[in-house]
Amino acid sequence: MECHGENLGGRIFIEDPVVGTLVATNLTDGPGGIGSTYSDEDFIKAIRNGVRKDGKSVVFMPSHEYNVIDADDLAALIAYIRSKVPVDSTHLPETKIGFPFRLMYVLSDIHLFPARLIDHSVEIPEPVAVRTPRQLGAYVATTCIGCHGDNYGGGKIPGVPPHWPEASNLTIGGVLADYTEEDFFRAMRDGINLEGHVMEQEFMPWQVFGYMTDEELSGLFEYLQSLPPRATGSR
C-alpha cells in the first residue's frame, strides 16, 4: 500500500532530480495493471524472487525482504490483490532512473535490482501453524530492514532523496532502550516518536504499519527489545 497506493493501482512514489521517477506497478487487473496477465506463479516470482514476467529484475521493489513470506501468507496476499477493484493507471509515466542514481548504484549499496541479491534456490517457506510472539515479531520485522538496516541500527537510508531523515536505531543501543510497549504502539499507530513529534508518513510509513494486529505489534516490540544493542547508524 505504501508504494503501490492504497488501492494497489500504482503511483509515483519517488520523483527527484537525483533519483529519477520511480513508479510502482498497478497490481490490479485494470488498464495498465498486471493483474490480468500475471498468473499466481508470476506474482510469486515477482514478490519473492524479484523477477518480472518478462524475466527482468523488478526495480527498487524490496523482494529480498519478502523472500521469507510463507506459503499461506503468499496465497492470502495474492488473493487479496486479486480482490481489489480494477484501476486504470495508463496516465502514469514510466520509471526513469536518474543518471546520478545509476552511478550511485554502481558505487554503493543501493538495491536497485533486487533479483541480483536473492538466492533463487531457496524454496517458499512452509506455513507455520503457531508462532511465539517473538517469532511473529521477527517475521514481520523484515519489512523494517529496507530503511532501518539489516541489523536495525538505523542511519542514512541508501537510495532515497537527500532530504530524508535518517532512520532511527531500533535496538536497545539506540532510542528503543527508552521505549515502553505503549510508546511503541503510539509510534506505529499514530506516528508519534519518542520525542513526541509526528513523523512524516512519506519517510516512516506508520499509517500502513498501523494495520498490524496487537499481537504482531507486541511481538515486534518484544523481538526488537531482544536484539543485541547496535551503534546508531550501523545499519
Ligand code: HEC
Ligand atoms: C520507508 C522507510 C521506513 C520503513 C520501511 C520503516 N521505517 Fe521506521 N523510521 C523511518 C525513518 C526515516 C524514521 C525517522 C523519522 C523521523 O525522525 O521523523 C523512522 C522512525 C521510526 C521510529 C521512531 C523512533 C524514534 O526516534 O522515536 C520507530 C519506532 C520506527 N521507525 C519503527 C519501525 C518499524 C518497527 C518498522 C518495521 C515494521 C519500520 N520502522 C519501518 C523509516 C522507515
